[in-house]
Amino acid sequence: xxxxxxxxxxxxxxxxxxxxxxxxxxxxxxxxxxxxxxxxxxxxxxxxxxxxxxxxxxxxxxxxxxxxxxxxxxxxxxxxxxxxxxxxxxxxxxxxxxxxxxxxxxxxxxxxxxxxxxxxxxxxxxxxxxxxxxxxxxxxxxxxxxxxxxxxxxxxxxxxxxxxxxxxxxxxxxxxxxxxxxxxxxxxxxxxxxxxxxxxxxxxxxxxxxxxxxxxxxxxxxxxxxxxxxxxxxxxxxxxxxxxxxxxxxxxxxxxxxxxxxxxxxxxxxxxxxxxxxxxxxxxxxxxxxxxxxxxxxxxxxxxxxxxxxxxxxxxxxxxxxxxxxxxxxxxxxxxxxxxxxxxxxxxxxxxxxxxxxxxxxxxxxxxxxxxxxxxxxxxxxxxxxxxxxxxxxxxxxxxxxxxxxxxxxxxxxxxxxxxxxxxxxxxxxxxxxxxxxxxxxxxxxxxxxxxxxxxxxxxxxxxxxxxxxxxxxxxxxxxxxxxxxxxxxxxxxxxxxxxxxxxxxxxxxxxxxxxxxxxxxxxxxxxxxxxxxxxxxxxxxxxxxxxxxxxxxxxxxxxxxxxxxxxxxxxxxxxxxxxxxxxxxxxxxxxxxxxxxxxxxxxxxxxxxxxxxxxxxxxxxxxxxxxxxxxxxxxxxx
Amino acid sequence: xxxxxxxxxxxxxxxxxxxxxxxxxxxxxxxxxxxxxxxxxxxxxxxxxxxxxxxxxxxxxxxxxxxxxxxxxxxxxxxxxxxxx
Numbered sequence: 001x002x003x004x005x006x007x008x009x010x011x012x013x014x015x016x017x018x019x020x021x022x023x024x025x026x027x028x029x030x031x032x033x034x035x036x037x038x039x040x041x042x043x044x045x046x047x048x049x050x051x052x053x054x055x056x057x058x059x060x061x062x063x064x065x066x067x068x069x070x071x072x073x074x075x076x077x078x079x080x081x082x083x084x085x086x087x088x089x090x091x092x093x094x095x096x097x098x099x100x101x102x103x104x105x106x107x108x109x110x111x112x113x114x115x116x117x118x119x120x121x122x123x124x125x126x127x128x129x130x131x132x133x134x135x136x137x138x139x140x141x142x143x144x145x146x147x148x149x150x151x152x153x154x155x156x157x158x159x160x161x162x163x164x165x166x167x168x169x170x171x172x173x174x175x176x177x178x179x180x181x182x183x184x185x186x187x188x189x190x191x192x193x194x195x196x197x198x199x200x201x202x203x204x205x206x207x208x209x210x211x212x213x214x215x216x217x218x219x220x221x222x223x224x225x226x227x228x229x230x231x232x233x234x235x236x237x238x239x240x241x242x243x244x245x246x247x248x249x250x251x252x253x254x255x256x257x258x259x260x261x262x263x264x265x266x267x268x269x270x271x272x273x274x275x276x277x278x279x280x281x282x283x284x285x286x287x288x289x290x291x292x293x294x295x296x297x298x299x300x301x302x303x304x305x306x307x308x309x310x311x312x313x314x315x316x317x318x319x320x321x322x323x324x325x326x327x328x329x330x331x332x333x334x335x336x337x338x339x340x341x342x343x344x345x346x347x348x349x350x351x352x353x354x355x356x357x358x359x360x361x362x363x364x365x366x367x368x369x370x371x372x373x374x375x376x377x378x379x380x381x382x383x384x385x386x387x388x389x390x391x392x393x394x395x396x397x398x399x400x401x402x403x404x405x406x407x408x409x410x411x412x413x414x415x416x417x418x419x420x421x422x423x424x425x426x427x428x429x430x431x432x433x434x435x436x437x438x439x440x441x442x443x444x445x446x447x448x449x450x451x452x453x454x455x456x457x458x459x460x461x462x463x464x465x466x467x468x469x470x471x472x473x474x475x476x477x478x479x480x481x482x483x484x485x486x487x488x489x490x491x492x493x494x495x496x497x498x499x500x501x502x503x504x505x506x507x508x509x510x511x512x513x514x515x516x517x518x519x520x521x522x523x524x525x526x527x528x529x530x531x532x533x534x535x536x537x538x539x540x541x542x543x544x545x546x547x548x549x550x551x552x553x554x555x556x557x558x559x560x561x562x563x564x565x566x567x568x569x570x571x572x573x574x575x576x577x578x579x580x581x582x583x584x585x586x587x588x589x590x591x592x593x594x595x596x597x598x599x600x601x602x603x604x605x606x607x608x609x610x611x612x613x614x615x616x617x618x619x620x621x622x623x624x625x626x627x628x629x630x631x632x633x634x635x636x637x638x639x
Numbered sequence: 640x641x642x643x644x645x646x647x648x649x650x651x652x653x654x655x656x657x658x659x660x661x662x663x664x665x666x667x668x669x670x671x672x673x674x675x676x677x678x679x680x681x682x683x684x685x686x687x688x689x690x691x692x693x694x695x696x697x698x699x700x701x702x703x704x705x706x707x708x709x710x711x712x713x714x715x716x717x718x719x720x721x722x723x724x
Contacts, residue, residue: 075684075685075688078688079666081688081692082662082688082691082692085691085692085695086655086659086691086695088695088699089652089655089659089695089698089699090652092648092699092702093648093649093651093652093655093702094648094649094652322679322680322681325680325681325682325685326679326680326681329676329680329681329682360674360682363682363684363685364666364670364673364674364682364683364684365666365670365673365684366670374666374667374670375670375671377670382667382668383667385663385666385667386663386664386667389659389663390663393659413706416702416703416706417703419699420699420700420702420703423695423696423699424696424699427692427693427695427696430692431689431692434685434688
């Protein structure tokens, strides 16, 4: 889709980024020591820290990815909301207070409090880096997705802007400013999501026959005894000879527009119009014509609408939250699944076709391709689902940039209170994601090429200013989350790896300087990855980061707190095994082969795509096993 | 933190684990249950999902209330600690 930016949206955007940078520079002056740079001197008030948790956590993935996934597949996206929030229970009840008691700057400190081992610092430092980088990718991808409609810039430009701005923030400021920026964004994101939800409920649900651009999608009825081709020709669509790869579809030339319109054969008597996208010689071809707004060019139409409401109504009027679900459950919604047709030398074409789905099926899990077998009882999909939900549950409390936020408050009570505030704000926001996602699904504003844009485009369909504000908040949220991640990585490099594991003597000032250099390097890597991963659902990527974090960090974190028999060898091996096994699993999975490497039908080399169910227990087993084996030796006095 | 208070934390954790585990397993192995409409014509998937989010918050508040006086450092204590380190 082609976007033209408005002056208003650019102005609002610049205002937000300006305020963010202003705060950073203002507080940056105060953070000269390493305690200030990494942990804000432990002086952040608990309420502010709690909302900053929300700011850190409600990243691009939460906002853009979840809403996008719900807008295309219904309830499945909301599973992530549930899992992300549930993880906070682990954080609060199990790790929050011990983390605060044991550590100083980084999560490695807490693990290592008992052992003073360079090996632990090194491995945990590396795992922090790995998880942070994995988590950075979706944030950067989200940023790229946002600038397209907001500023009319290409994806790479968005990634570059975020990367550069964040590096600037982190280098000048550190944890104090990051915290205040996160506090501001956490609050704004929740407030404006409430506004958006209020609009959705007030507008209610409407029956439409096309998206907001006014395009009417043709449905051709084939009479008995008539060939579908004849019916199409009679309606002005001249059928084209196609290879048997196109079975189930009929390609035609539309006499009016000159577009190549492909019809889906729904049954013997019905054909529905689809939209196609192909890339030929580096150029995007939509429905047979080049992408563009000029003569002889075309673009994909906005989609997402309701085909029928309960009781034959055409408009529901304003709805309460409960009524909203009830009405949607009785409605029929037109969704747009895609298939990729590989026509040999003629190249690959993505066909987006209409599928009318009952609202009651969209409001329960099982429409997303990854979970499609859930409702039919496919065993692998069931295991995949359980595995993902386990990783989300265990992942939150293992994320380095969340864990470092326990060092910005003064004591355990403040750590606990800020977690409770965080859970309240985050939980409330997640409830809103379901309304926003479903609102986008039925708004007629969906862009099929980028599901991450669902929420901002929904806002755009309501009002331009709302779109500008929501996008600017989402963009600055990306800035904040990325700063937090880069800080966590910089802390790991400086504090854990360089000064402890490698025993390089650094003065306080040198530590901050090394951390800043590390920030620039990590930021640069993140920019490159963000450009490479364009178009993947950001939420899906975050799911992976959670799996890696949970597998590498959680076993050690929990066992150190609850089992006296843990040895340092146990921790080192468990972190290594958890990290390597989950990363390897992801890189070999069918999902990665299909979505990242581009082999559309490759089954991968592991039985299911989500590693958590295997690699989290593996981490625990490794930890216990190695600890038992090395226990006696480490109990002997070393010479 | 006293042992009994820590036990309360773990007990609350166990409660949530059962509720969350129930949701995951029902969806995985008995997905049709989610079609039931227990309250006001809204299906179980939505009710249970919202319930999970709300119960997380409720449990968190309960935990915070039980531990309200635990783990706070007084100003002078914190200052002393600062001097020592």
